[in-house]
Amino acid sequence: MISDRKDDHVRHAVNHQRHAVGANDFDSVTFVHHALAGIDADEVSLGVEVAGKHWATPLYVNAMTGGSIDTGEINRKLAIAARETGIPIASGSMSAYFRDPAIAGTYRVLRQENPHGVVLANVNANATVDQARSAVDLLEADALQIHLNAVQEVVMPEGDRSFGAWPAQIERIVAASAVPVIVKEVGFGLSRQTVTWLREAGVTVADVGGRGGTNFARIENDRRVGGDFAFIESWGQSTANCLLDCTGVTGIDIAASGGIRSPLDMARALALGAKATGVAGVFLETLVSHDTQTLIDKIETWLAQLRTILTVLGARTPADLVDTDLLVTGDVATFCRLRGIDAAALAHRSPGGANRKHREGVTTHE
Template identity: 75%
Template sequence: MIGNRKDDHVRHAVDQHRNGAAANDFDAVVFVHHALAGIDSADLDLTTEFAGKHWRAPLFVNGMTGGSPRTGEINRDLAIAAAETGLAIGSGSMSAYFADPSVADSFRVLRQENPHGFVMANLNANATPEKVRRAIDLIEADALQIHLNAVQEIVMPEGDRSFGAWPRQLEAIVVASPVPVIVKEVGFGLSRATILRLRDMGVAVADVGGRGGTNFARIENNRRAAADFSFIEGWGQSTACCLLDATDVTGIDIAASGGIRSPLDCARALALGARATGVAGRFLETLVDEGLDTLIATIQTWLQQLGQIMTVLGAATPADLTRCDLLLTGEVTEFCRLRGIDAAGYARRSQSPNSYPRDPR
């Protein structure tokens, strides 16, 4: 049953991305072009520090799948692509392994095909300390992702309906985990208050996982016989808005996933304060429809183009993007107004880099 659900998730996720890149709030984040701001490409350094480690680039293959023979094949190819391009990679939810240990290889392959890379295990917030340690050991994980997916669970026909214990369980997971803990949403966003709460629990990274990418409410609604939850498909905050909401939060790294469609979106997310950007749906669709070699070439192109964008903007490092001027428009501006964020301040950052909004690094 779980294996069938994982296969369903892959099929529906790929279908969402086959029609091309849908509009999202990153379109309302525009770089101000300064024609004399460019730097020499030789001065570019894409490395970033994330979860206490140095990464080759501020981009990672976010957790997607595992738990069936088909998804094991997908994880194998994703791991090969990550190893070839030097990207970190996350597992899909490993809960299936605890329900059926025979699917262990569908997750273990992430480490087997990427023996020297940064690999992240993935569990839900109900995980016990014992499961945390077993999941980490299974793939020799460098970090642990805990996904928060209450909205998905509510729409999922066989999903959980009890979430009140999650804060207490997260605290226990942080204590039990021998590796840094990353807490991520699955497409509905993390608010500022949630990120601050996670920081106070000792969580190392908050991946805002905002609206704009793969829509798991839609996926689960498509799996319902009556498809009667369509009204909830627009739930949550976009990734761009989540990053703005987290402005000036210190003591926890911020990652951005959800609606990263291109290298430009990567640059936008980094400029809004993310340390790294995660991509799932776009890479999954490329792999399924066009194959492993095309996925590897696509990732390499993304890294090259991200560097070219940074060169034009005068940003030698990912952190330097937080000093680039941004025009915030449309619904993003309205979000800022309602949340008390100075949207206009982002348009003047290069003039007064020490003024609001402050560089979160």
């Protein structure tokens, strides 16, 4: 039954990706173009620091699948793509492995095909400490993801209906974990209050996992007889809104996933404060519709294009994007107003505005 559900999730996710509406809230975030801000491309490095570890890029393959023969093969191909492009990769939820250790190979393949890469194990918030340790051990994982998916669970016909124990269980796992812990939403967003709580619980990274990408409420509703939960498909905050909501929250790294459609969305998310950006649906659809090499080519193209964007913006590293000027408009600006966020300040962040004298020490006559 669990294997069937995993296959259902992939099928519905790919189908939704193929018919996805193009717009999301990242379109309400625009870089102010300063025509003399550019630098030389060879000055740009894509390296970032996440959870105290150096990642070669701010892009990672986010949690997708595992638990059946078909999804094991998908994981194998994803791992090859991650290995060949040097980007981190997360497993899908390993709950199926806890119920049936015989399917361990459908997850273990992520490490077998990518022996020297950054690999993240993934469990739900009901996992025991021993299960979390087992997941990390199986993948020799560099970090542990705990996914939060209450909305998905209530729509899922066979899903959980009890979530009150999650906070205490997260604290137990964090206290016992030998690797950094990342807590992520699965498409409904993390609020400022939630991220602050996660920081106090000792979580190292919060992946805001906002609305705009794979919609698990819609996927689970498609699996329901009668599809009677359509009203909840727009639940939650977008990734752009989540990042803005977390402005000023320190002591925890912020990652962004959910609706990252392009290198420009990656740059927008990084400029809004994310240390790294996770992609799942776009990469899954590319792999299933084409092949591993096509996915490798896409990832390499995205990284090259991200480098180009940083070059034009004058950002030597992804972290430097937080000093670029942004215009926030539309529904995102409304969200900021209602949540007490000064969106206008984002338009005046760069020290030099339209010229480079602040970087090069050039003296000009005004």
